[in-house]
Amino acid sequence: MRWADGFIAVDWGTTNRRAYLIGSDGRLSDEMEDDQGILAVGKGGFDRAVAEIKGRLGDRPLLMAGMIGSNRGWVEAPYAPCPAGLPELAASLKWVVRDHIAIVPGVAYDSGDAADVMRGEEVQMLGAFADGMIPPDALVCHPGTHNKWVKMEDGRIASFRTIMTGEMFNLLREHSILADLLQEPANTGAAFEAGVRRGLEGDDLTAELFSVRARVLLGKRERSDAASYTSGLLIGTDLRIGLRSAPDGEVVVMGRPELTGLFAAALRLAGHEAREVDGEAAFLAGVRHLAELVQ
Amino acid sequence: MRWADGFIAVDWGTTNRRAYLIGSDGRLSDEMEDDQGILAVGKGGFDRAVAEIKGRLGDRPLLMAGMIGSNRGWVEAPYAPCPAGLPELAASLKWVVRDHIAIVPGVAYDSGDAADVMRGEEVQMLGAFADGMIPPDALVCHPGTHNKWVKMEDGRIASFRTIMTGEMFNLLREHSILADLLQEPANTGAAFEAGVRRGLEGDDLTAELFSVRARVLLGKRERSDAASYTSGLLIGTDLRIGLRSAPDGEVVVMGRPELTGLFAAALRLAGHEAREVDGEAAFLAGVRHLAELVQ
Numbered sequence: 001m002r003w004a005d006g007f008i009a010v011d012w013g014t015t016n017r018r019a020y021l022i023g024s025d026g027r028l029s030d031e032m033e034d035d036q037g038i039l040a041v042g043k044g045g046f047d048r049a050v051a052e053i054k055g056r057l058g059d060r061p062l063l064m065a066g067m068i069g070s071n072r073g074w075v076e077a078p079y080a081p082c083p084a085g086l087p088e089l090a091a092s093l094k095w096v097v098r099d100h101i102a103i104v105p106g107v108a109y110d111s112g113d114a115a116d117v118m119r120g121e122e123v124q125m126l127g128a129f130a131d132g133m134i135p136p137d138a139l140v141c142h143p144g145t146h147n148k149w150v151k152m153e154d155g156r157i158a159s160f161r162t163i164m165t166g167e168m169f170n171l172l173r174e175h176s177i178l179a180d181l182l183q184e185p186a187n188t189g190a191a192f193e194a195g196v197r198r199g200l201e202g203d204d205l206t207a208e209l210f211s212v213r214a215r216v217l218l219g220k221r222e223r224s225d226a227a228s229y230t231s232g233l234l235i236g237t238d239l240r241i242g243l244r245s246a247p248d249g250e251v252v253v254m255g256r257p258e259l260t261g262l263f264a265a266a267l268r269l270a271g272h273e274a275r276e277v278d279g280e281a282a283f284l285a286g287v288r289h290l291a292e293l294v295q
Numbered sequence: 296m297r298w299a300d301g302f303i304a305v306d307w308g309t310t311n312r313r314a315y316l317i318g319s320d321g322r323l324s325d326e327m328e329d330d331q332g333i334l335a336v337g338k339g340g341f342d343r344a345v346a347e348i349k350g351r352l353g354d355r356p357l358l359m360a361g362m363i364g365s366n367r368g369w370v371e372a373p374y375a376p377c378p379a380g381l382p383e384l385a386a387s388l389k390w391v392v393r394d395h396i397a398i399v400p401g402v403a404y405d406s407g408d409a410a411d412v413m414r415g416e417e418v419q420m421l422g423a424f425a426d427g428m429i430p431p432d433a434l435v436c437h438p439g440t441h442n443k444w445v446k447m448e449d450g451r452i453a454s455f456r457t458i459m460t461g462e463m464f465n466l467l468r469e470h471s472i473l474a475d476l477l478q479e480p481a482n483t484g485a486a487f488e489a490g491v492r493r494g495l496e497g498d499d500l501t502a503e504l505f506s507v508r509a510r511v512l513l514g515k516r517e518r519s520d521a522a523s524y525t526s527g528l529l530i531g532t533d534l535r536i537g538l539r540s541a542p543d544g545e546v547v548v549m550g551r552p553e554l555t556g557l558f559a560a561a562l563r564l565a566g567h568e569a570r571e572v573d574g575e576a577a578f579l580a581g582v583r584h585l586a587e588l589v590q
Contacts, residue, residue, distance in 0.1 A: 079513075108509075108512075108513055110513050110515070113515075114506070115506055115509040115510040115512075115513045115515050116505070116506065116509045117509045117512055117513070146472075146505060161502055162502065162505040162506075162509070163499075163501050163502045163505065164471075164472075164501045164502075164504050164505050165501060167471060167472060168501055171466045171467075171470055171471060172466075174470070175466055175469070175470050176459075176462060176466060177441075177459075177462060203498035204458075204536045205500060205501065206458045206459045206460060206463055206500065206529075206532060206533065206536070207456055207457065207458040207459070207536050209459050210411070210441060210457040210458065210459050211409070211410055211411065211457075214403075214410040214411045214412045214457070215410040217403075217410075217412055218374075218403055218405050218410045218412070220405070220408075220410050234501075237501060238501065241499045241501070241502050
């Protein structure tokens with residue numbers, strides 16, 4: 001089988017892509033990252049964009065995950081329904097070129113009035129379980145533009161909910177009346193902690209956001225604390241919603257270390273243990289196991 | 296006194312300005328409106344911008360309110376503290392040209408950790424009271440980019456809170472992942488009502504917003520309902536926060552009729568009587584009473 005000779009795994013998102021060459025021994029032997037996310041490539045540009053990856057990493061089979069399988073990506077890969085484990089994802093791969101180029105389906109949660117979707121995070125979650133980085137039953141928080149709270153049961157994604165925490169912070173920083181106050185980098189000091197506590201307790205985010213500005217105008221708070229406070233407020237609000245499904249116990253925080261660090265700090269303030277898992281390591285575990293399943 | 300011969304009142308906001316010529320009989324005799332808000336005029340441009348108003352409406356004394364008195368406006372007019380009535384505003388006018396051009400101060404609420412500010416709405420609230428359009432004790436909701444919930448006591452602004460409802464909807468419609476779903480005009484049909492109810496009951500706005508998109512992707516909701524539902528969701532969330540200070544009874548809804556209509560409909564769903572007051576009529580009442588106080 002050609003996959004046993006090694007393959008390329010691509011985590012292809014909206015604004016970035018990361019590609020990894022996995023050798024026949026299962027080890028990472030080369031990688032690349034650039035800003036050619038699906039929006040930059042655009043419809044009609046994916047053949048060339050894939051050729052570029054092969055040109056840099058070698059002519060190997062490709063396993064791709066993320067927004068590349070969305071209706072704005074290359075070829076739409078229909079969502080696998082919850083509960084979804086690695087076998088279900090492997091069985092629902094969308095083959096762009098038979099036996100050679102596949103897109104991992106996203107996962108959908110559809111129950112009563114609840115509806116949610118993910119693309120890309122599922123490979124990390126299930127890879128982390130398959131490699132023993134997390135237990136088969138776990139509450140996983142995956143911070144990002146669209147933060148995911150995922151209930152894992154028996155090593156499968158049982159249900160999940162998305163909170164627009166990262167996107168909300170970006171909207172406020174780039175386009176809102178708070179923009180000039182949010183240009184400083186956020187850190188986990190006292191202002192962040194005050195924001196987290198306010199978000200955990202309060203349920204009036206859209207009012208509290210305006211207060212950030214009013215307190216600075218009236219000289220009650222330092223301008224330089226506004227970004228950290230607002231970051232804490234949004235993350236605290238996120239935890240208040242996400243923790244409802246598991247009011248106590250350990251939470252796995254998976255993703256990019258700079259984000260998992262912020263969320264882990266906030267979780268500890270909320271009285272929870274937080275286990276950080278590197279999202280890239282989990283992604284590589286996931287694609288390795290998927291490649292075994294398709295051979 | 297020159298003010299008794301008539302004057303020009305200007306409601307000068309961030310993106311628009313409206314100017315009204317009030318005759319010696321107290322009646323509105325001419326008016327103008329354009330897009331020369333303070334951001335379009337910019338520092339250094341206000342002498343010319345005021346001359347333009349006089350050129351169109353006549354050489355009369357000017358009474359101006361709104362963001363013209365902010366740190367991005369012409370001359371900063373320090374906030375009057377709560378409780379603030381018309382006499383307090385009149386006593387704190389910022390004179391740009393002595394006896395001839397004045398800016399009405401905004402109002403600040405500063406109590407414990409709470410902090411809030413307004414510029415412009417105060418003239419409407421206090422004018423409406425002075426003209427008997429609202430009682431001396433009232434809860435006033437003033438929808439807009441930054442929605443204000445104001446407690447009036449004894450005809451003065453006692454306290455208030457700002458909720459970023461209008462700005463949030465604009466951010467989502469113009470810049471977020473929901474943008475393509477929110478281009479339809481919102482109306483007060485069944486989708487709007489479902490959104491209002493969800494906002495009144497739920498306290499997970501940042502999660503529910505993503506569900507709007509997921510439900511459309513999974514075919515559970517009509518794409519054409521997304522804007523009305525999201526508008527209802529944000530307004531219901533707004534009411535949930537704003538009504539805390541007065542869980543039952545009549546609410547005065549003041550402002551532009553297209554917005555007061557949406558909020559009044561939502562208030563009725565929440566079991567409240569809503570009395571709509573036209574913001575422009577209230578503004579004109581406010582400036583007339585202020586002009587009498589400065590003579």
